[in-house]
Structure formats: structure tokens, C-alpha cells
Amino acid sequence: MNMSLFAAASIGTGIMMIVAAVAALIVKKLISAIIIVGFVSLSASLLFLLMDAPDVAITEASIGAAISTVIFLWGRGKIGGEQ
Amino acid sequence: MSAEYLFYWSMAATGLGLVLIGLWGVLTRKHILRIALAFTLADTGVNLILVWSGFLPNRAAPIIDSSVTTVVDPLPQALVLTSIVIGVAVAALFVVVGVLASRKSGSADIRHMKELRW
Amino acid sequence: MIILFVLIGGGLFLAFLRLILGAKAADRAVALDTTTLITTVFLVLVAFLQGRSMLLDVALVYSVLSFLGVLAVARYIDGGLR
Amino acid sequence: MIRTIVGLAIVLVLAAILITVVDDYTVPSALSGVGELYTQTGVEDTGSVNLVTAVVVAYRGLDTLGEVVVLFSASTAVVLILTLIPIGANPTPPSSIVAFTAGILPGAIILFGIYIITHGHLSPGGGFPGGAVVASAFLLVMLGSNTIPDKSKFLSSIESLAGLTFGLLGFWGMFTLGQFLNNLVIPAGSPGRIISAGIIPLISLAIGAKVASELSGIFSSYRKAGGEE
Known part of the structure; x- marks a missing residue:
């Protein structure tokens, strides 16, 4: 009973992580990609x-929720300009 | 196709998929920070596979108390614990080098970074 | 128990849709906040199902630190992370 | 376009190889090798209830020392690059809500991080996660202010002191019990109490201080480079 529920939870989380990872690489703006990678990291923790x-x-x-996101946002702010 | 089988293999499939997607991103993206993001994704996937290699279904977390008799393997978890912290320091280094390279060449696109050609 | 899982999964999926499709970065940031909140609830549920109260520490870390990412995105849009 | 196709082909070939490698595995039912040994005798050997902390600090303590050195070199490279080549920009000041929150919350977060570090042998946690939580408290301070931090020498002295403590605790075990990083140089006590497991809590404190100071050094050098010009 618990095992089938956990299996459903892990499969659902895995599918969401894969879709989010593809979306992070093909989405237009870089800041959206950074936010989506933060979601992938949090799901990995689950x-x-x-x-x-x-x-x-x-x-x-x-690490994934706070530190990694802030490091990438800082780098994005320092590059500036397009995309 | 028992629930245990699905539970066990979905973890491995997720980690494998993340590694492959990260590799594809590193190979094909143009923006230097996007490459760093793909690198981080592959890092997460490798950590997932490492923890999965010590995982057995129907066991408990490796913290012994009176109610727990069988636990999962603690060794891969200990290795991944340090790997995550090192991974974020390496990502910080990657971002700094990428920012400097984009400053020097005037664009964050790796096709314009002439110094990095080989 | 199944009803709980379906409710949590449905909420997570709706927030995930907004995260992927979201028109602007602010929408995605709010969706990220929602997903972390729902995931915290799910972590508490997992700790309850396995019967080990020490797993609640993970949910505690989630709830303490999850707002930092959203705060960083807000500061970035504001222009504070340069 | 050709780059996309070639990349996709490489990834697909790699996926096919990996899938054929793992194809005929089944779900295992028992641990193998050294993991089984750790789970059987870990609590008697080290006195630590949390086996992951026992492996990180006691069984594989030398590996952890090496990994701390890797972390040290990565963070030193970041600080060195950003000190030599400052990247200038001027951040806007935070709103009053963010500034007020960032004045209140870091104390509680640092307290929680110290709880995670010192209870590493009893509950999930230890030096690495606790150090990351303490570093995020400093990150919150830097997000909620517009000033340039001026305590980098203090940070680096904490960092070297923590590394020195780690090494000296290892040599203590070598000179008394003949083994580097043996944690039973003080008695193990009863497992499950906060004062138990020998010197595992002390080494966890050293690791936590080192991780927190190195990550904070990275943030502070990012912010310092942002403030100039």
C-alpha cells in the first residue's frame, strides 16, 4: 500500500524533473532557466x-534552494546585456 | 511490474535522464551561463545515481534506534554529501570564469570567444 | 491516504504547469514558492508514514530556507544583484 | 543546427549503451561488501547513532580531509580571481521590508545551523549541511544590505583555524591510539546521548566552520567585486 503510493510519487517527481530539465535548456530567458533549475534541485532533494x-x-x-540559485543570479547580473 | 520494481527503477531512470540532458545541454547550448546550468543538472543526476546505488526498498534510513533493524548502505550517502558541497563551489568558479570571459570578448555567446578556440 | 496523495500531487502539478508555461519571471518565482510549500507538506507526510520523527528536520530546513531563492529572484528583478 | 544533431546523436548512443548495461539487473535484497560491515558494527565501533556521520568523520575521515582541501582550493580560486580582477556594478538598495527581515532572521537561521552541526551524530545533519545552512544566513545578510563586507581577514582566520583543528584532532588519535582520526580518544559514552561518540561532534564543528567560512568567503568576494567602481 505505502510502497505503491511511494512508487507513484517517485515516478511523478521524476517525470516533472525531466520535463523541467528540458525546459530549462530550451526556455528563452536565462533567469527563467535559473528558477527552473532551482525547482529541479528541490525535487532531487525530495x-x-x-x-x-x-x-x-x-x-x-x-544548497539547491538558496546558494546555487543566488550564485547563478549574481553571475547573470554581472554579465548584463542581452539574454 | 510490482510497485517495488517501479519504485526502484524510476529513481535510476531519473538520474540517468538528468545526466543525459545535462550532457546534451553542454554540447549544444551557446550561452556560457546556460552551459553552467546544464553542468549543474548533470551533477544532480550523478548524485542521484550514486545514492541510488546504495538504496534498497523496504529498508530504513541509516540512523539506528530501537525500532530499526535493517538500514540502507550509508557509504554512497557519505560520498554524495561532500560531492554536493564541492559541486556548488565548482559551479561558483565556473560562473566567475564565464563572467570574465564574456567581459573580455564583449558577449556571453561562446561563438564570440576567440581566445577559447583550439 | 490516497486522497491526500492525489490532492498534493494535483496541487504540485498545477504549480508545475505555471512554472513551465509562466509568461514572466515573476510568475515562475511565485510558482517556485508554491511548489516548495506543497513539497514541505509532502515531506511531513512521508515522515508520518515512515513513523520516524527525525525526518521532520528535512521539512524544517525546507521551510526555513526555501524563501531565500524567491527573495533572490525578487532582488534580481529589483536590480539588487549586480 | 548540425551541432544540435551531432549532440543529440552522441547522447542517444550513450543512452543506448547505458541501458544495455543496466538491463538485466533485478532489485537487490541484501547489502554487499563494506556497507554490510558498516551497518552491522557501526554503532559499536564509533558510538555514533547516525551511520552517515560515522562514515564521513570516522571511517572515511581521511577522505573527508581531502575533500575539504578540494573545497578550499575551489573557493580560494574564486576569491583570488575576484580580488585580482574586480567586476564593477552598483546594486540598488533593498526595500525596507527586505532590509527589516534580513535584520531579524539570520540569528535564528545560524542557531538552527549550529543545532544541525552539533546533533550530527544523533539526527540527520553534520558538518556539511550545517555549514551550508550557516552560510545561507550570511547570504541573507548580504541580500538585505547594500554595503560592502569588511571582515574578510576574520573569515579567513576562522577558515584556517578550523582546518588546523581538523588536522590536530586527527594527530591526537594517531599519537594516543596509533590511528589517524580515531574518534575514541575520549570515551564513546552511551550512543544516543548528545555527549557521546568520542570526538565526532568536535570534528563536525570544525567541518561546519570550514564549509560555512568558505562559502561565505565566496559570497563576500562576489559582493565586494560588485561594490567597486
Whole structure:
């Protein structure tokens, strides 16, 4: 019972991650791509928790949610200009 | 096609898909920061596959208390723990070098970076 | 339990659609905030189903730090990350 | 266009190879090798309830020392490049709501990060995630202000002190018990208490301080480069 629910959750999360990863590479504006990569990172943290790895889930949540997004946004702001 | 089988293999398929998509992005994109983003995606996929290699369904997280007898493999989780933190430092280095290269050549498009040709 | 999973999954899917299709960066940022909120609820549900209260730490980190990304996007649109 | 097709072809060939490699696997039912050993005897060997922290700090402590060196070189490269070649721009000041929030919340986040670091042997956490949480508190401070940080020497001294502590704790185990980074130089205590597991909490504190100071150094050099010109 629990196992089939978890299987449905992991399959749904995996499909969303794959679609979001493709969208991050083909979407027009770079800032949208950065936001979508942040979503992929957060979903990866959910998969880590489902794989019984809470330590890795904590690390991925803090790194992916905050630090990685801010580093890319900072780089985007420093480049400036088009796209 | 039991639920356990689907649960186990969907994780591997997700990680594999992320690695391949990241590789495709690195090969085909033009903007330097977009390449860095694809690199980060592939990094996440590799971490997923590494954690998956120590995962068994129907076991508990590797924190022993009185209610838990069988746990998953703690070794790949310990390796991935350090790999994530190193990955973000390497991504920061990538972004800095990319910003400097785009400053020097006047555009963030890698086709205009003449110094990087080989 | 199935009803809970369907509700959480449906909400997550709707927010995900806005994240992918969203017309502007602000729409996507709000969608990212919504998905992190729903995912926090799902993490609490997983901790309840597995019966281990120490998994709640992950949900705590999520709820403490998830707003930082949205705040960074807002500061970027504002012009503060240059 | 030709680049897209070639890239897609390379990726598809790689996918086919990988799928044929993993095709005939089934779901395993038992651990193999050293993982089984760690799960059987980990708590008696190290006194740490959380086996991941036991592997990171005690069993594979030398590897962790090497990985901390890799992190150190990456962050040093970022700081060095941005010190030599400043990239100028002027950020706009934050609104009063953001400034007010960024004045209140970092204290609570730092406290939570210290909780994650010091309870690394009892619950999910340890040096690496706790250090990342503390670094995000400093990131919140920098997002909510428009000034240039001026404490970089303080940060680098914390960084070197943490690295030195890690090495010295390792040598303590080598001189008393004959093994580098043996964590039982002080008694293990009863597993599940906060003062247990030998020197694992101390090494976690060192790792956490090192990770937090290195990531904060990266942010501070980004912001410092942004402030000039």
C-alpha cells in the first residue's frame, strides 16, 4: 500500500524533473532557466528523502534552494546585456 | 511490474535522464551561463545515481534506534554529501570564469570567444 | 491516504504547469514558492508514514530556507544583484 | 543546427549503451561488501547513532580531509580571481521590508545551523549541511544590505583555524591510539546521548566552520567585486 503510493510519487517527481530539465535548456530567458533549475534541485532533494537519505536531502535543499540559485543570479547580473 | 520494481527503477531512470540532458545541454547550448546550468543538472543526476546505488526498498534510513533493524548502505550517502558541497563551489568558479570571459570578448555567446578556440 | 496523495500531487502539478508555461519571471518565482510549500507538506507526510520523527528536520530546513531563492529572484528583478 | 544533431546523436548512443548495461539487473535484497560491515558494527565501533556521520568523520575521515582541501582550493580560486580582477556594478538598495527581515532572521537561521552541526551524530545533519545552512544566513545578510563586507581577514582566520583543528584532532588519535582520526580518544559514552561518540561532534564543528567560512568567503568576494567602481 505505502510502497505503491511511494512508487507513484517517485515516478511523478521524476517525470516533472525531466520535463523541467528540458525546459530549462530550451526556455528563452536565462533567469527563467535559473528558477527552473532551482525547482529541479528541490525535487532531487525530495527523491533523496524517498531513497532514505535524509542527510543528503538536507544538504541538497539548503544548497539547491538558496546558494546555487543566488550564485547563478549574481553571475547573470554581472554579465548584463542581452539574454 | 510490482510497485517495488517501479519504485526502484524510476529513481535510476531519473538520474540517468538528468545526466543525459545535462550532457546534451553542454554540447549544444551557446550561452556560457546556460552551459553552467546544464553542468549543474548533470551533477544532480550523478548524485542521484550514486545514492541510488546504495538504496534498497523496504529498508530504513541509516540512523539506528530501537525500532530499526535493517538500514540502507550509508557509504554512497557519505560520498554524495561532500560531492554536493564541492559541486556548488565548482559551479561558483565556473560562473566567475564565464563572467570574465564574456567581459573580455564583449558577449556571453561562446561563438564570440576567440581566445577559447583550439 | 490516497486522497491526500492525489490532492498534493494535483496541487504540485498545477504549480508545475505555471512554472513551465509562466509568461514572466515573476510568475515562475511565485510558482517556485508554491511548489516548495506543497513539497514541505509532502515531506511531513512521508515522515508520518515512515513513523520516524527525525525526518521532520528535512521539512524544517525546507521551510526555513526555501524563501531565500524567491527573495533572490525578487532582488534580481529589483536590480539588487549586480 | 548540425551541432544540435551531432549532440543529440552522441547522447542517444550513450543512452543506448547505458541501458544495455543496466538491463538485466533485478532489485537487490541484501547489502554487499563494506556497507554490510558498516551497518552491522557501526554503532559499536564509533558510538555514533547516525551511520552517515560515522562514515564521513570516522571511517572515511581521511577522505573527508581531502575533500575539504578540494573545497578550499575551489573557493580560494574564486576569491583570488575576484580580488585580482574586480567586476564593477552598483546594486540598488533593498526595500525596507527586505532590509527589516534580513535584520531579524539570520540569528535564528545560524542557531538552527549550529543545532544541525552539533546533533550530527544523533539526527540527520553534520558538518556539511550545517555549514551550508550557516552560510545561507550570511547570504541573507548580504541580500538585505547594500554595503560592502569588511571582515574578510576574520573569515579567513576562522577558515584556517578550523582546518588546523581538523588536522590536530586527527594527530591526537594517531599519537594516543596509533590511528589517524580515531574518534575514541575520549570515551564513546552511551550512543544516543548528545555527549557521546568520542570526538565526532568536535570534528563536525570544525567541518561546519570550514564549509560555512568558505562559502561565505565566496559570497563576500562576489559582493565586494560588485561594490567597486
